[in-house]
Amino acid sequence: xxxxxxxxxxxxxxxxxxxxxxxxxxxxxxxxxxxxxxxxxxxxxxxxxxxxxxxxxxxxxxxxxxxxxxxxxxxxxxxxxxxxxxxxxxxxxxxxxxxxxxxxxxxxxxxxxxxxxxxxxxxxxxxxxxxxxxxxxxxxxxxxxxxxxxxxxxxxxxxxxxxxxxxxxxxxxxxxxxxxxxxxxxxxxxxxxxxxxxxxxxxxxxxxxxxxxxxxxxxxxxxxxxxxxxxxxxxxxxxxxxxxxxxxxxxxxxxxxxxxxxxxxxxxxxxxxxxxxxxxxxxxxxxxxxxxxxxxxxxxxxxxxxxxxxxxxxxxxxxxxxxxxxxxxxxxxxxxxxxxxxxxxxxxxxxxxxxxxxxxxxxxxxxxxxxxxxxxxxxxxxxxxxxxxxxxxxxxxxxxxxxxxxxxxxxxxxxxxxxxxxxxxxxxxxxxxxxxxxxxxxxxxxxxxxxxxxxxxxxxxxxxxxxxxxxxxxx
Amino acid sequence: xxxxxxxxxxxxxxxxxxxxxxxxxxxxxxxxxxxxxxxxxxxxxxxxxxxxxxxxxxxxxxxxxxxxxxxxxxxxxxxxxxxxxxxxxxxxxxxxxxxxxxxxxxxxxxxxxxxxxxxxxxxxxxxxxxxxxxxxxxxxxxxxxxxxxxxxxxxxxxxxxxxxxxxxxxxxxxxxxxxxxxxxxxxxxxxxxxxxxxxxxxxxxxxxxxxxxxxxxxxxxxxxxxxxxxxxxxxxxxxxxxxxxxxxxxxxxxxxxxxxxxxxxxxxxxxxxxxxxxxxxxxxxxxxxxxxxxxxxxxxxxxxxxxxxxxxxxxxxxxxxxxxxxxxxxxxxxxxxxx
Numbered sequence: 001x002x003x004x005x006x007x008x009x010x011x012x013x014x015x016x017x018x019x020x021x022x023x024x025x026x027x028x029x030x031x032x033x034x035x036x037x038x039x040x041x042x043x044x045x046x047x048x049x050x051x052x053x054x055x056x057x058x059x060x061x062x063x064x065x066x067x068x069x070x071x072x073x074x075x076x077x078x079x080x081x082x083x084x085x086x087x088x089x090x091x092x093x094x095x096x097x098x099x100x101x102x103x104x105x106x107x108x109x110x111x112x113x114x115x116x117x118x119x120x121x122x123x124x125x126x127x128x129x130x131x132x133x134x135x136x137x138x139x140x141x142x143x144x145x146x147x148x149x150x151x152x153x154x155x156x157x158x159x160x161x162x163x164x165x166x167x168x169x170x171x172x173x174x175x176x177x178x179x180x181x182x183x184x185x186x187x188x189x190x191x192x193x194x195x196x197x198x199x200x201x202x203x204x205x206x207x208x209x210x211x212x213x214x215x216x217x218x219x220x221x222x223x224x225x226x227x228x229x230x231x232x233x234x235x236x237x238x239x240x241x242x243x244x245x246x247x248x249x250x251x252x253x254x255x256x257x258x259x260x261x262x263x264x265x266x267x268x269x270x271x272x273x274x275x276x277x278x279x280x281x282x283x284x285x286x287x288x289x290x291x292x293x294x295x296x297x298x299x300x301x302x303x304x305x306x307x308x309x310x311x312x313x314x315x316x317x318x319x320x321x322x323x324x325x326x327x328x329x330x331x332x333x334x335x336x337x338x339x340x341x342x343x344x345x346x347x348x349x350x351x352x353x354x355x356x357x358x359x360x361x362x363x364x365x366x367x368x369x370x371x372x373x374x375x376x377x378x379x380x381x382x383x384x385x386x387x388x389x390x391x392x393x394x395x396x397x398x399x400x401x402x403x404x405x406x407x408x409x410x411x412x413x414x415x416x417x418x419x420x421x422x423x424x425x426x427x428x429x430x431x432x433x434x435x436x437x438x439x440x441x442x443x444x445x446x447x448x449x450x451x452x453x454x455x456x457x458x459x460x461x462x463x464x465x466x467x468x469x470x471x472x473x474x475x
Numbered sequence: 476x477x478x479x480x481x482x483x484x485x486x487x488x489x490x491x492x493x494x495x496x497x498x499x500x501x502x503x504x505x506x507x508x509x510x511x512x513x514x515x516x517x518x519x520x521x522x523x524x525x526x527x528x529x530x531x532x533x534x535x536x537x538x539x540x541x542x543x544x545x546x547x548x549x550x551x552x553x554x555x556x557x558x559x560x561x562x563x564x565x566x567x568x569x570x571x572x573x574x575x576x577x578x579x580x581x582x583x584x585x586x587x588x589x590x591x592x593x594x595x596x597x598x599x600x601x602x603x604x605x606x607x608x609x610x611x612x613x614x615x616x617x618x619x620x621x622x623x624x625x626x627x628x629x630x631x632x633x634x635x636x637x638x639x640x641x642x643x644x645x646x647x648x649x650x651x652x653x654x655x656x657x658x659x660x661x662x663x664x665x666x667x668x669x670x671x672x673x674x675x676x677x678x679x680x681x682x683x684x685x686x687x688x689x690x691x692x693x694x695x696x697x698x699x700x701x702x703x704x705x706x707x708x709x710x711x712x713x714x715x716x717x718x719x720x721x722x723x724x725x726x727x728x729x730x731x732x733x734x735x736x737x738x739x740x741x742x743x744x745x746x747x748x749x750x751x752x753x754x755x756x757x758x759x760x761x762x763x764x765x766x767x768x769x770x771x772x773x774x775x776x777x778x779x780x781x782x783x784x785x786x787x788x789x790x791x792x793x794x795x796x797x798x799x800x801x802x803x804x805x806x807x808x809x810x811x812x813x814x
Contacts, residue, residue, distance in 0.1 A: 060576045066529060067572035071565050073536060077543065077554025078561050084554075088547020089773040093780040095544050099537040100788030104796070107533045111526035112799050115812055119802055159774075185621075188547075190774040423555040425624055434562040441569060448573070452580050 006431040007079040007422045017442045018072050021065030023396045027218015028058045029133040036129050040122045046238045053461035083421035086184040090191050091146050098142035106135030148203040150412045152272045155196030156189045181417040201272045205265040212257045217392035219250035224389035227382040234460035251363035270320035276406035278331045279340045280349035282306050286330040290316040298346045345406040352398035479778040480768040483545040488748040492741040494534035501528045503651015505598020521814050523658040523807040548771035549755045556624030564604045571597030579814040606643025610636030615757035618764050635692045642681040649674035653736045657729040658807045696750040706749045713742040
């Protein structure tokens with residue numbers, strides 16, 4: 001394998017591993033902000049125990065997330081040097097903002113949250129988890145800004161590195177039209193309008209979509225883990241409160257994710273990245289009154305086609321452009337060298353949507369049973385909640401894959417091709433070494449992480465006597 | 476020379492100096508924990524930095540991120556040039572990061588041993604590697620006229636760089652020992668006072684040797700240095716702090732000893748930065764090919780936006796970091812919440 005392919009695989013594995021954890025951390029931080037608030041304001045020992053219990057899960061998740069995140073940051077320099085040189089000027093400000101406003105906040109206050117329970121007042125302690133949540137939300141915002149800029153670049157100019165002059169807009173447009181992309185050895189992107197770059201066309205739709213996905217992940221973790229405790233009859237009253245909160249929040253978040261958030265994000269992609277949109281929808285040839293695929297199996301042998309289709313006619317045209325008869329461009333209208341890999345984009349996208357529908361269904365059932373006060377009698381439903389804990393994480397992976405694979409062959413849409421972005425000064429052997437080393441580490445870490453989480457969950461929340469004992473020791 | 480790039484050179488120097496001081500003692504504590512046998516001692520060591528190490532590591536992210544943002548070409552060249560070294564560093568930081576959470580979750584002695592070693596090696600390797608990397612920067616890297624690194628991993632392991640690596644290793648360990656004299660009591664405190672005093676001699680000696688070696692390896696670093704007022708300020712700070720560390724340790728004034736060892740590390744790093752200025756990475760191929768703040772900086776717009784962000788955010792960071800250090804001040808005591 002050559003350096004390019006190896007670097008791409010290594011990137012996919014690194015981001016795939018890293019992105020298992022931030023959705024859990026962000027979601028749990030939100031859930032804990034709510035739980036700790038209730039514990040503090042109602043002076044309710046059960047919420048406090050619930051908070052203490054989930055804070056341990058947050059701590060382990062956060063640690064692995066930070067460790068793997070550092071690999072993500074440095075990887076841009078090690079394996080994607082030409083990309084770093086090309087985008088450095090544009091990413092500078094958002095990355096600085098992420099470090100200054102988010103990283104310090106979440107890391108510093110997490111220390112206070114985990115170790116300060118008996119050192120500061122209850123209000124300050126609640127403030128510390130709130131700051132962890134706020135920090136993680138700011139962090140998500142700026143990293144989404146950087147990613148969105150790669151999808152829908154805005155607020156930039158292109159600088160010729162030999163003359164130092166900025167190209168005029170016509171030359172840039174012509175270059176984008178030609179579909180060749182710039183050569184990072186001779187050109188780079190420079191920031192011309194900070195706020196235009198910050199709020200580029202896909203920033204807000206993608207941000208809301210991503211953080212809601214994280215909230216769903218947190219709500220499902222709270223529900224599923226608490227449901228396990230209920231079924232095992234451990235700290236029953238504590239666990240029931242966890243299920244109640246998780247089900248309600250999970251339902252609200254899942255519905256919002258479909259409409260308006262997911263819908264708006266898909267509409268934005270239809271308008272700004274038509275190739276990607278066509279690939280996610282399996283639209284191989286242009287159609288007026290395009291149908292939406294409920295189910296299909298894509299076959300790649302040329303010409304590509306969908307098998308075993310279940311579709312709703314005209315629905316896609318209506319959803320994307322508000323008109324049942326609107327024409328949607330199919331992949332055949334684009335030059336073959338500019339279209340993303342079909343199979344992976346289509347399948348990832350549809351699996352994500354299917355999981356999203358399942359989340360609405362299952363939390364709706366939960367809410368109905370809760371209203372009928374029969375939630376804790378429906379053992380089967382509780383079991384489904386337990387098995388559903390990893391599903392939002394999987395949905396996040398599918399969604400991310402659809403977004404990133406759908407952007408190919410570009411690393412920066414229209415401006416820089418992935419094949420022009422990887423580091424050329426590193427040998428394939430070196431990338432093999434780092435790739436194998438870190439793949440082994442990731443496998444070990446995944447096993448260790450799961451083992452620790454299972455151990456914590458089986459152990460369950462501290463009994464009230466133990467909590468009081470700690471208070472006496474530290475008093 | 477553009478004022479904004481000078482400001483960013485200065486800010487990145489400050490960010491990295493703070494990183495060296497803060498994560499420096501974390502590394503030192505981790506390294507010293509390798510030499511403790513008792514379970515209780517190991518836990519005290521780990522918990523002495525438990526609430527703060529994560530925040531400390533962020534300064535590296537901030538420093539590295541600022542280099543990416545302010546001088547993207549340096550980031551691209553240095554990080555791809557240091558390829559295997561960077562991955563080794565990442566591996567070490569990875570193991571250290573998870574060892575805190577993982578170690579305490581089981582009583583099995585073998586299991587704990589694995590994470591003890593992860594914690595120790597995860598601290599020792601970065602302490603050494605960061606010095607080796609910085610030594611290579613002081614010595615200069617093989618960079619051609621197209622700003623491309625042309626060397627290999629094994630060239631990075633040259634004697635000069637290893638000397639700087641040993642210097643950073645012993646300096647971080649001394650710093651960690653002094654931190655521990657402040658955070659522990661009784662026998663642990665006495666042991667670390669002895670270690671700190673011995674290492675103080677090692678560090679001072681190595682620094683002298685390194686300075687002499689630098690005169691031969693990178694004479695260009697000394698050009699015009701004595702005319703620079705900042706150099707003299709840092710140099711006096713360095714001399715004063717070096718002199719005061721053993722005095723404070725002897726007087727059992729551990730807090731002052733820690734402040735002086737922080738000043739010592741920061742001024743050692745600062746002097747190197749002043750001597751590099753305005754270069755960021757000298758080229759050994761031809762000094763004219765060096766990466767400087769002039770030929771690698773981001774656009775004025777980006778540097779301005781970043782400066783505004785830093786001025787808005789960093790005062791808050793400073794305030795709440797100091798506040799949280801104050802909450803966790805005093806001797807480390809093990810409780811139910813400890814690792």
